[in-house]
Amino acid sequence: MSTTEKEWFRVHSAVYLLLVRENKLLLLRRTNTGYEDGKLSLVAGKIDRGEAGGCA
Secondary structure, eight states, rough: OHHHHHHHTTOEEEEEEEEEETTEEEEEOOOOOOOOOTTTOEEEEEOOOOTTTTTO
């Protein structure tokens, strides 16, 4: 199986936090990431291999 075939089936998982209080949603402004810096985003994180979603 080639590297390209292996990449096709790779799964990427993430965890998002939606914190709402008094009808307001908490967002963060991206900075120093090199991707979409300056834009608003949900609070999120990548799940590492072997890590449980609740621990991320």
